[in-house]
Each structure stands twice: as C-alpha cells, then as structure tokens.
Amino acid sequence: MSVAFSGKSREDEGDGWNLMTSGRTHNSGWRSKSSVCLIGAAVACLGLLLLTMILVAKNTSAINQWDTKYEKLIYELTKGRDDLRDERDQLMIHSSNLTKEMEILRGQYDTVAASRDKLQAKLDTLNVNGTDKSCLQGWIKFNNKCYYISAHGVTKTWENSRKDCQERGADLVIITTRDEMDFVKRSYGVTWIGLFRGKEDTWKWVDGTELKGRGFWQDGEPNNVDGEENCAEVSRSAAAWNDVPCSRKFSWVCED
Ligand code: BGC
Ligand code: CA
Numbered sequence: 257m258s259v260a261f262s263g264k265s266r267e268d269e270g271d272g273w274n275l276m277t278s279g280r281t282h283n284s285g286w287r288s289k290s291s292v293c294l295i296g297a298a299v300a301c302l303g304l305l306l307l308t309m310i311l312v313a314k315n316t317s318a319i320n321q322w323d324t325k326y327e328k329l330i331y332e333l334t335k336g337r338d339d340l341r342d343e344r345d346q347l348m349i350h351s352s353n354l355t356k357e358m359e360i361l362r363g364q365y366d367t368v369a370a371s372r373d374k375l376q377a378k379l380d381t382l383n384v385n386g387t388d389k390s391c392l393q394g395w396i397k398f399n400n401k402c403y404y405i406s407a408h409g410v411t412k413t414w415e416n417s418r419k420d421c422q423e424r425g426a427d428l429v430i431i432t433t434r435d436e437m438d439f440v441k442r443s444y445g446v447t448w449i450g451l452f453r454g455k456e457d458t459w460k461w462v463d464g465t466e467l468k469g470r471g472f473w474q475d476g477e478p479n480n481v482d483g484e485e486n487c488a489e490v491s492r493s494a495a496a497w498n499d500v501p502c503s504r505k506f507s508w509v510c511e512d
Pocket of ligand 2: 481498499
C-alpha cells in the first residue's frame with residue numbers, strides 16, 4: 257500500500273483513510289457520527305439564521321412602529337404649524353383691514369370734529385350777541401347766561417347750596433368777568449359762589465378749573481382763619497371775595 261494519494265481512485269482514497277483508522281466498520285461509524293455533527297451544525301446554523309431573521313423582523317417591526325409614530329407626530333406638528341400660519345395670515349389681513357377702517361374713521365372723525373368746532377364757534381358768536389339763549393322761569397338772564405338766585409331769607413351751607421344748583425341742572429356760579437361779579441354781588445348780603453380750596457391748597461371753580469390770577473379777592477384774602485376757610489363768598493358790602501368756613505349758611509347763585 258502506498259501512502260501517496262495522488263492519482264488514486266475513490267476506493268484507494270477509502271483505503272488510504274482505512275489505513276489511518278482501524279478498519280472498515282469503524283470508518284462507517286465515524287462517518288455517521290460526522291454526518292450527525294454536520295446535520296447538527298446545519299440545524300444550529302439554521303436556528304441561528306432563523307433567530308437572526310426573527311430579531312431582524314422584530315427590530316424592523318419596532319422601527320416601523322417608531323417610524324409610524326413619529327410620522328404621525330410630524331404630520332400633526334406640521335399640520336398644527338400650518339394651521340397657525342393660516343390663522344396668523346388671517347389675523348394679519350384682519351388687522352390690516354381694521355387699520356384701514358380706523359384711518360377712514362379717523363378721517364371722518366376729523367371732518368366731523370372740524371364742522372362741530374365751526375358750528376360751536378358760530379353758536380358762541382350768536383350767544384355773545386345774545387340772540388338765542390332763553391332761560392327757564394325763575395331764572396335771570398344776564399349777558400346771555402341764565403342765573404338762579406336763591407329765595408330771599410333762605411340760606412344753606414356751601415355744599416347744600418351747590419346741591420340745590422345741581423338739582424336744577426346747573427352749578428354754583430363761576431365768576432369770570434367784572435360784569436358778572438357786579439351782577440352776583442347785587443343779590444343779597446352774603447352769597448356763596450362756586451369757588452373752593454382744592455386738596456392741593458389751590459382755589460378751584462366747580463367745573464374743575466383753577467382760579468387764574470388774583471381774581472376778585474378782598475385785600476388780605478384769602479387768609480384761611482384757623483385753617484378752616486375753604487369756601488369763597490361774595491358780600492354786597494365788600495363787593496369782593498372772602499374765604500370762610502364752608503359750614504356757614506348763606507344765600508347762593510347758580511349759573512346754567
Ligand atoms: C376776616 C375774614 C374772615 C372772617 C371770618 C373777618 O373778620 O377779615 O378773613 O374770613 O372774619 O368770619
Ligand atoms: Ca377769610
């Protein structure tokens with residue numbers, strides 16, 4: 257027997273193998289064991305392959321699920337963003353329309369205000385000429401204004417005098433001219449007028465305006481005796497103003 261295998265038939269090869277083993281029976285057993293091993297390995301490989309495929313499939317399915325979930329989320333977010341953009345665009349259009357409308361209204365307002373001012377100026381001229389002011393019964397017309405002079409012998413505090421005027425749709429008289437001053441002082445002994453000391457220690461008229469300049473105060477007035485003289489009166493004798501406590505009771509003159 258040769259140990260060289262080249263150029264030998266299959267049987268020879270078998271013989272060669274046989275040389276390395278202890279006989280034909282043993283060789284057959286080994287082959288069957290080897291086959292079992294091979295099949296086992298193949299099964300194991302297949303199992304491994306199957307397992308890998310399952311894992312890959314599972315992962316693919318999980319990834320698909322994630323993909324679907326994120327796609328949905330992205331879709332919703334995109335839609336939300338687009339809706340907000342649409343809303344913003346609508347609001348911008350609305351805002352622009354409102355701005356235009358406001359400009360038109362402002363223009364109209366200016367026109368109306370201008371004609372109102374013209375009419376008011378015309379009315380003022382007419383009033384100065386004394387043509388169209390009519391006073392209620394019991395009121396006195398003077399320089400085209402209406403005055404109510406409290407009844408003879410009736411006196412009230414400054415507050416209550418004012419209240420009486422307000423109930424008549426008017427207020428205590430505001431004296432702006434010497435003429436008016438002379439008209440008011442003619443009434444009775446002492447008369448309340450619509451002048452009072454405001455919180456800031458300034459003298460104010462009942463329409464909220466501040467007294468400008470010296471007005472018609474008596475010499476040495478207002479002197480705020482005892483720090484309690486917060487209302488102004490005009491007396492017939494002095495023909496000028498004096499500050500006195502508001503709780504005093506005097507006659508009063510209302511102006512409409
Ligand atoms: C004073 C006034 C004061 C008044 C009070 C007068 O004698 O000259 O300033 O308001 O008394 O009643
Ligand atoms: Ca005084």
